[in-house]
Amino acid sequence: MTEMAAPFNPAAGVDVGKRELRGRKMKRPRVVIVGGGFGGIHAARSLKSLPVDVTVIDRRNHHTFQPLLYQVALAVLSPADIARPIRTILRNQENAEVLMDEVVRIDPLKHQVVLGSGAIVQYDYLVLAPGATHSYFGHDEWAPLAPGLKTVEDATEIRRRVLLAFELAERQKVEHGWHPPLNFVVIGGGPTGVELAGAISDIAQLYMKRDFRHIDPRKSRVLLLDGSPRILTAYPDDLSTKAAATLEHLGVEVHTNTRVTGVGPGWVQVEAAGSSYRMESAVTLWAAGVQASPLGKMLGVPLDHRGCVIVDDKLNPPGLKEVFVIGDLAHFEQDGKQVPGVAQPAMQMGDHIAKLVSADLARHTRPVFRYFDKGDMATIGRMDAIANVKWPFKAHLSGFFAWLTWAVVHIFFLIGFRNRAAVMSNWIWTYFTFTRGARLITGDQRLPGWQERVQAGSGAKAAD
Numbered sequence: 196m197t198e199m200a201a202p203f204n205p206a207a208g209v210d211v212g213k214r215e216l217r218g219r220k221m222k223r224p225r226v227v228i229v230g231g232g233f234g235g236i237h238a239a240r241s242l243k244s245l246p247v248d249v250t251v252i253d254r255r256n257h258h259t260f261q262p263l264l265y266q267v268a269l270a271v272l273s274p275a276d277i278a279r280p281i282r283t284i285l286r287n288q289e290n291a292e293v294l295m296d297e298v299v300r301i302d303p304l305k306h307q308v309v310l311g312s313g314a315i316v317q318y319d320y321l322v323l324a325p326g327a328t329h330s331y332f333g334h335d336e337w338a339p340l341a342p343g344l345k346t347v348e349d350a351t352e353i354r355r356r357v358l359l360a361f362e363l364a365e366r367q368k369v370e371h372g373w374h375p376p377l378n379f380v381v382i383g384g385g386p387t388g389v390e391l392a393g394a395i396s397d398i399a400q401l402y403m404k405r406d407f408r409h410i411d412p413r414k415s416r417v418l419l420l421d422g423s424p425r426i427l428t429a430y431p432d433d434l435s436t437k438a439a440a441t442l443e444h445l446g447v448e449v450h451t452n453t454r455v456t457g458v459g460p461g462w463v464q465v466e467a468a469g470s471s472y473r474m475e476s477a478v479t480l481w482a483a484g485v486q487a488s489p490l491g492k493m494l495g496v497p498l499d500h501r502g503c504v505i506v507d508d509k510l511n512p513p514g515l516k517e518v519f520v521i522g523d524l525a526h527f528e529q530d531g532k533q534v535p536g537v538a539q540p541a542m543q544m545g546d547h548i549a550k551l552v553s554a555d556l557a558r559h560t561r562p563v564f565r566y567f568d569k570g571d572m573a574t575i576g577r578m579d580a581i582a583n584v585k586w587p588f589k590a591h592l593s594g595f596f597a598w599l600t601w602a603v604v605h606i607f608f609l610i611g612f613r614n615r616a617a618v619m620s621n622w623i624w625t626y627f628t629f630t631r632g633a634r635l636i637t638g639d640q641r642l643p644g645w646q647e648r649v650q651a652g653s654g655a656k657a658a659d
């Protein structure tokens with residue numbers, strides 16, 4: 196579908212301020228932004244008052260607030276609570292237009308992006324913010340068996356599988372008096388894995404317990420697997436230890452130093468403490484690996500091991516002064532360390548785009564980008580979290596107060612008042628009534644491996 200573009204010749208140089216804008220009616224630079232995620236939206240908004248024309252291209256019509264995707268996956272929120280049309284976000288920005296299409300090729304030499312529809316969009320500046328996707332470490336065949344969480348579609352698929360597992364177990368129990376064990380296996384102990392495992396445990400222990408007559412959802416098992424010696428390796432030791440203790444208190448079985456070597460329908464093969472064994476799994480979820488968008492490769496510039504584009508302190512890849520790479524696709528180092536692929540850097544890089552472009556327009560030197568790290572947080576179940584706060588004070592927080600901080604920050608950053616109000620009211624409803632509003636199963640009514648496990652019959656049978 197795509198082909199590699201010839202690398203840009205840095206010797207030719209680019210002076211956007213002077214370059215003639217051929218074939219264009221308006222003599223204003225056109226800034227093409229690929230991706231309407233955190234980086235892209237911030238970049239577009241930052242350019243609002245500059246004399247430029249902005250084109251935002253995204254293959255989806257909506258911006259997704261990814262940090263709350265797990266709440267859609269576990270039926271607390273509905274997709275529309277955490278997503279908003281990009282067109283609506285930018286409707287009051289007169290210099291911005293939105294195209295819904297997939298970028299399939301970039302030609303840095305000709306300053307063009309090619310869309311799936313075949314259209315060619317010419318740019319004076321290109322802001323590349325297409326984010327990242329799951330990496331199955333060379334085992335893409337595991338993807339349909341263990342979905343990851345990145346998009347609204349992923350979240351509704353996970354919701355379907357988790358809710359369906361309880362339904363199938365109830366039906367099987369009614370018909371045959373037993374059901375295969377309800378094991379939920381989450382692979383990867385980073386923030387997404389921890390959030391998913393905590394939320395599945397919540398749904399099984401608290402929210403489902405009164406809804407079934409024949410099975411006891413509280414007897415389900417939630418297993419969190421990670422190959423490292425501890426979970427949440429990006430967090431300080433004390434917070435990681437607290438998170439593991441909280442998860443165990445919620446009933447999640449945390450298996451560290453446990454490497455997944457195979458994923459099949461209804462099972463996960465692992466290696467731990469020198470032995471290899473197979474775990475039964477009703478639902479397997481993938482939260483282990485991330486790889487950069489393939490668009491980075493098309494620039495013909497150096498990439499890191501995950502495919503991220505190595506950028507300098509003006510967010511340019513080597514030799515491409517009119518191309519800015521931001522967000523999860525950017526490999527940006529500050530003080531000898533790589534800035535993490537999370538929302539804050541993406542937003543700050545996006546905001547910095549206007550400073551770079553306006554410096555060009557004024558023929559000033561471009562200002563360097565510096566990431567201002569305010570800290571990280573992750574939730575663990577219903578009202579618990581950990582927070583490594585770095586601004587406005589430094590602190591390691593855990594428990595309810597950390598959760599409250601997390602909730603305020605996430606509500607604050609949700610794009611659009613309607614989404615904020617909807618999320619807030621859903622949270623209040625959920626937490627005080629112990630019910631979940633978005634428990635819909637749509638689509639296929641089968642789970643990978645369930646039927647085989649039922650037919651095998653002789654495996655471990657869950658006791659209800």
Ligand SMILES: Cc1cc2nc3c(=O)[nH]c(=O)nc-3n(C[C@H](O)[C@H](O)[C@H](O)COP(=O)(O)OP(=O)(O)OC[C@H]3O[C@@H](n4cnc5c(N)ncnc54)[C@H](O)[C@@H]3O)c2cc1C
Binds near residue numbers: 231
């Ligand atoms: C489940 C989950 C939970 C997270 N939780 C947190 C958290 O709690 N805190 C935190 O700070 N960070 C969190 N993150 C990370 C954070 O969401 C990302 O770092 C951030 O979204 C990166 O922004 P971005 O603009 O680079 O990419 P994205 O926000 O991923 O946006 C990329 C956009 O580009 C579009 N796109 C991609 N390829 C193409 C193409 N070829 N053509 C057209 N459009 C394209 C996509 O549709 C998408 O809209 C989480 C991520 C996930 C997946």
